[in-house]
Amino acid sequence: xxxxxxxxxxxxxxxxxxxxxxxxxxxxxxxxxxxxxxxxxxxxxxxxxxxxxxxxxxxxxxxxxxxxxxxxxxxxxxxxxxxxxxxxxxxxxxxxxxxxxxxxxxxxxxxxxxxxxxxxxxxxxxxxxxxxxxxxxxxxxxxxxxxxxxxxxxxxxxxxxxxxxxxxxxxxxxxxxxxxxxxxxxxxxxxxxxxxxxxxxxxxxxxxxxxxxxxxxxxxxxxxxxxxxxxxxxxxxxxxxxxxxxxxxxxxxxxxxxxxxxxxxxxxxxxxxxxxxxxxxxxxxxxxxxxxxxxxxxxxxxxxxxxxxxxxxxxxxxxxxxxxxxxxxxxxxxxxxxxxxxxxxxxxxxxxxxxxxxxxxxxx
Numbered sequence: 430x431x432x433x434x435x436x437x438x439x440x441x442x443x444x445x446x447x448x449x450x451x452x453x454x455x456x457x458x459x460x461x462x463x464x465x466x467x468x469x470x471x472x473x474x475x476x477x478x479x480x481x482x483x484x485x486x487x488x489x490x491x492x493x494x495x496x497x498x499x500x501x502x503x504x505x506x507x508x509x510x511x512x513x514x515x516x517x518x519x520x521x522x523x524x525x526x527x528x529x530x531x532x533x534x535x536x537x538x539x540x541x542x543x544x545x546x547x548x549x550x551x552x553x554x555x556x557x558x559x560x561x562x563x564x565x566x567x568x569x570x571x572x573x574x575x576x577x578x579x580x581x582x583x584x585x586x587x588x589x590x591x592x593x594x595x596x597x598x599x600x601x602x603x604x605x606x607x608x609x610x611x612x613x614x615x616x617x618x619x620x621x622x623x624x625x626x627x628x629x630x631x632x633x634x635x636x637x638x639x640x641x642x643x644x645x646x647x648x649x650x651x652x653x654x655x656x657x658x659x660x661x662x663x664x665x666x667x668x669x670x671x672x673x674x675x676x677x678x679x680x681x682x683x684x685x686x687x688x689x690x691x692x693x694x695x696x697x698x699x700x701x702x703x704x705x706x707x708x709x710x711x712x713x714x715x716x717x718x719x720x721x722x723x724x725x726x727x728x729x730x731x732x733x734x735x736x737x738x739x740x741x742x743x744x745x746x747x748x749x750x751x752x753x754x755x756x757x758x759x760x761x762x763x764x765x766x767x768x769x770x771x772x773x774x775x776x777x778x779x780x781x782x783x784x785x786x787x788x789x790x791x792x793x
Contacts, residue, residue, distance in 0.1 A: 486630070487512035488680075491569045492525050492602075495626035504664070504680060511681055522607040523623050526682070528748070530599050537747045542601050543575040543594035569595050569604060569624050578612060591620040597629050641679065642781035647788070648701035650674040650688075655765070657688060658788035684770045684778065686785075691763045701760040707737040710756060711767065718743035732790050734758055740779060742772050750774025759791060 485502055486493045490701050491511050499517040503552035512525040521541035533542070565576040574595035581588050591613045592605045604627055606620045644661040657675055661667075663676040663684075701709075726739035738755045749772040757764040766789065768782035 435477070450533050457616055460638050485512070485514060487525070489631075491527070491629070491631045493628045493630055494523065494525065494623060496523065496623065501620065507688060520609040521619070524603075524605040524607065525627060526603045526605065528601045529773050530774045531599065532749050533601065534744055534747050534749065537726070539573075539575050539594060539596055539601075541747060542638055543577050543592065543603070556660075565625060567593055567621065569593055569627050570597065570629050572597050574604075574624070581607075589616075593620075593624050597632055600629075600632055602627075602629065636732075642785075643727070643780070645785070648677060653792070655688065655690070655764070655789070655791045657686075657790075658741065658785050659686060683774070684768070686766065686768050686782075687768045688764065691765070693762055703735055703737055703756065703763070706758075706763050707756040710754065711739070714741070714752075720744040720749075721746075731755075731757065731787055738783075740775075742775065749773075753786075754777050755789075757789070757791075764789075764791070 437643070438452055452539055453473075458586060481498060482495050483498050484493060484495050485500075487502075489511070494514065497516065498516050500514050500521075500523075501517075502512065502514050506514070510524045510526050513522065514524075515522045526643050528542075567574050567576055572595040574593040576591070576593045578591050579589070581590060588607045591608070591612070592603055594601060594603045596602070604624045606616070606623065608616050620707070642660050645658045646661040646663075647656050647658055649656045651674075653779070658678050660679065661697075663677040663679050663686075673687050673689050676686070680687040693704075699768055711723070721741055721743040723739060723741040726737065729736050729738065735758045736755055738753070740751065740753045742749065742751050744750075751770050751772045751774075753768045755766045757766075766786055768779070768785070770778050
């Protein structure tokens with residue numbers, strides 16, 4: 430395939446590309462959402478309990494934190510994280526997230542990770558975040574940590590947060606306290622207590638993500654017109670873009686898939702051929718991402734339809750990511766499926782992504 434000329438704008442207008450928003454979700458902070466006030470699902474990650482606090486581990490025992498006795502871990506469909514805990518009333522949510530250093534651009538500083546990453550994250554008009562430099566540092570797990578405060582708006586609901594970011598060997602970490610009221614000094618004291626108890630248990634870079642793909646589930650769009658096989662542990666309910674038919678991420682936010690359908694009638698009286706559609710997609714990527722390197726491409730048949738599939742790596746914001754993109758040609762629409770992962774694990778997971786894509790089916 431070759432890239433399109435820049436004057437072919439009608440097709441680009443038809444493609445309302447959602448990957449930049451998706452990537453920010455995957456690589457930097459996650460779709461931050463206030464925690465539910467009810468129906469908090471408790472897990473069995475408690476290792477010790479005292480009268481006033483409990484010690485909790487993440488599911489994979491990567492990190493631990495000490496929290497008040499009425500707090501519990503929970504899985505959120507809006508906040509990919511290593512560990513997420515919420516208080517009984519649901520007005521405090523403490524989140525721990527992690528990014529591998531090899532998946533960040535080499536020149537990133539701790540301050541940039543703390544401030545630039547959250548700043549400007551936008552999920553359509555659904556989530557907006559505004560990070561403010563607090564010019565304050567603290568210590569988390571013996572590491573100097575850069576703090577920031579900010580506000581977010583989700584579905585019209587205003588919330589606030591305090592965060593601290595630090596680097597430990599091969600990873601950047603972010604501790605985030607989401608608060609459903611105006612920030613107070615008591616909130617800052619609480620954050621310091623939680624953050625000071627945070628401990629990195631396992632900081633190893635190596636990770637076997639293939640195991641998470643062995644058990645699968647079939648997900649469908651809201652109209653049950655399409656279905657796709659993905660890992661059974663992936664979360665499928667978080668909102669990202671109303672034009673996306675299927676979207677899901679692994680619980681930590683390190684892997685993500687989006688599926689979007691484009692009606693051919695939107696392109697006018699004469700719809701473009703499949704290779705033209707794929708080339709337009711590549712051109713958009715080339716214009717909007719940095720250091721784009723296309724690895725390979727191929728054509729095959731899936732669900733009885735012609736498919737162009739290609740993979741590439743690119744720098745998005747401060748993160749290096751790998752993409753596997755499949756463009757399907759159906760009589761009434763084009764379908765684009767994108768699996769996205771950190772560049773360091775993309776080689777390990779891309780074959781599993783190919784197998785998931787082979788399961789794709791559209792109902793007539």
